[in-house]
Amino acid sequence: MLLNYLRLLLLPFSIIYGMAILIRKKLYDWGLMRSVKFDLPVICVGNLAVGGSGKTPTTEYLVKLLAGYKIAILSRGYGRKTKGFIVANGAATAETIGDEPLQYHQKFTGVTVAVCEDRVNGIKQLKENHDLVILDDAFQHRAVRAGFNIVLFEFRKLGTLQFLLPAGNLRDVFSSRKRADILLVTKSPVPLLHVAQQAAINELQPNANQPVLHSYLKYGDLIHLYHNESRTLESIKDFEIFLLTGIANPAPLIEELEKFTKTIKHEEFRDHYAFKNDDIKKLKSVFLASTKKDKIIITTEKDSKRLRATGFEDLLVDLPVYYLPIEVELFEEDKITFDELILNYVKSNRRNR
Structure with a gap:
C-alpha cells in the first residue's frame, strides 16, 4: 500500500518523462534525429515495459528458427562491468558481457554474441561477417532503424493500468507499438480461450497489417x-x-x-x-x-x-x-504466421554474398 502511494507521488515525473519520450519520438519520425538503416536483415526484439516480458526466450526461438544463417546477437549487456564493443569468447563471464548474452553464448555454438551500448557501432562491426543481426532489447533505441520489430506484451498485464517510469514500469508510450511488425503476447495461459485471445487484440488495437500473435512458456x-x-x-x-x-x-x-x-x-x-x-x-x-x-x-x-x-x-x-530452463512456443496457427513472416523477411532482405 505504501509503495502505491509513493508511486502516486511520482506521477508528475512520469508526465515529464512521457513528454520527453514523445518529443524524442517525433524528432526521429520527422528525420531531425538520425536513424541508421543497414543493408542486412536486422530483427529487433523489445517491449515497452522494464523487463520480464520474455525477450530472452523469444530471442532464443529466433536463433533456432534461423539456424541456417550466420547469426549475430547484439545486446547492451545490462549489468556488465565493462564498456564498449565486446565479442563473447571462452573467457566471457556475466561480469564481462552480462548474464543474458552469456546464456546465448553458452547455448548456441556458431552464433556470434556481442555487446555494445552503441548499437549502430555494434552492427557496423558485425555486419560484414553475418547474414543477419538480432537486436536484444532495442526497440527504444531509435538510432538503429531495424528492418523487423517484434514487440512483446505480457498476457497478464494487458488490461491493467500501467504508468510510465518512475511511477510505473513503462519506459515507452503505448502508441509506440504502432512501429512494430509483430505484436507478440507472451506467457499466455494454456489452453488459450478465444475470448482471451480477442481481448488481447482489442487491448492492443493493432494496425491492419499488424498481426497479434500469442506465445506461452514451456519448461524443461x-x-x-x-x-x-x-x-x-x-x-x-x-x-x-x-x-x-x-x-x-x-x-x-x-x-x-x-x-x-x-x-x-x-x-x-x-x-x-x-x-x-x-x-x-x-x-x-x-x-x-x-x-x-x-x-x-x-x-x-x-x-x-x-x-x-x-x-x-x-x-x-x-x-x-x-x-x-524455459522456452517460448507459439500456438499452432500463430507459429505458422510468425515463422513465415520472419523467414520471408530474412530471405527477401539478405545481401547477395
Missing part, C-alpha cells in the same frame, strides 16, 4: 548447476523448494513450481542482481536448517550464469542446486 528438465545431471519437475513432487531469483518477474515460475509443491521459500532479488557471498551463505544456512528430507534449491537459467561466474562453487557444489 531441471539441470544441476555444476554436475552433468538433470531431473524432471515431476521428480520433485511435494519437495520443499528453496527458490533463488534475480529476475524481473518470477510469478510465472512460481506458478509452474506450485503445480508440484506448495512449500516454496523464495529469496527474491531485483533483475540482474549481482549475488554476494552473504546472500549465498544465508540461502545455504536456511536450506541446511530445514529438517525436511526431500528438499532442493532452484534458480533460473539467467541467474545460474551469475552464480557460476562469481565463485560460489565452494558454497553450493555439494548441494542439490538446479536451474530450470
Whole structure:
C-alpha cells in the first residue's frame, strides 16, 4: 500500500518523462534525429515495459528458427562491468558481457554474441561477417532503424493500468507499438480461450497489417548447476523448494513450481542482481536448517550464469542446486504466421554474398 502511494507521488515525473519520450519520438519520425538503416536483415526484439516480458526466450526461438544463417546477437549487456564493443569468447563471464548474452553464448555454438551500448557501432562491426543481426532489447533505441520489430506484451498485464517510469514500469508510450511488425503476447495461459485471445487484440488495437500473435512458456528438465545431471519437475513432487531469483518477474515460475509443491521459500532479488557471498551463505544456512528430507534449491537459467561466474562453487557444489530452463512456443496457427513472416523477411532482405 505504501509503495502505491509513493508511486502516486511520482506521477508528475512520469508526465515529464512521457513528454520527453514523445518529443524524442517525433524528432526521429520527422528525420531531425538520425536513424541508421543497414543493408542486412536486422530483427529487433523489445517491449515497452522494464523487463520480464520474455525477450530472452523469444530471442532464443529466433536463433533456432534461423539456424541456417550466420547469426549475430547484439545486446547492451545490462549489468556488465565493462564498456564498449565486446565479442563473447571462452573467457566471457556475466561480469564481462552480462548474464543474458552469456546464456546465448553458452547455448548456441556458431552464433556470434556481442555487446555494445552503441548499437549502430555494434552492427557496423558485425555486419560484414553475418547474414543477419538480432537486436536484444532495442526497440527504444531509435538510432538503429531495424528492418523487423517484434514487440512483446505480457498476457497478464494487458488490461491493467500501467504508468510510465518512475511511477510505473513503462519506459515507452503505448502508441509506440504502432512501429512494430509483430505484436507478440507472451506467457499466455494454456489452453488459450478465444475470448482471451480477442481481448488481447482489442487491448492492443493493432494496425491492419499488424498481426497479434500469442506465445506461452514451456519448461524443461531441471539441470544441476555444476554436475552433468538433470531431473524432471515431476521428480520433485511435494519437495520443499528453496527458490533463488534475480529476475524481473518470477510469478510465472512460481506458478509452474506450485503445480508440484506448495512449500516454496523464495529469496527474491531485483533483475540482474549481482549475488554476494552473504546472500549465498544465508540461502545455504536456511536450506541446511530445514529438517525436511526431500528438499532442493532452484534458480533460473539467467541467474545460474551469475552464480557460476562469481565463485560460489565452494558454497553450493555439494548441494542439490538446479536451474530450470524455459522456452517460448507459439500456438499452432500463430507459429505458422510468425515463422513465415520472419523467414520471408530474412530471405527477401539478405545481401547477395
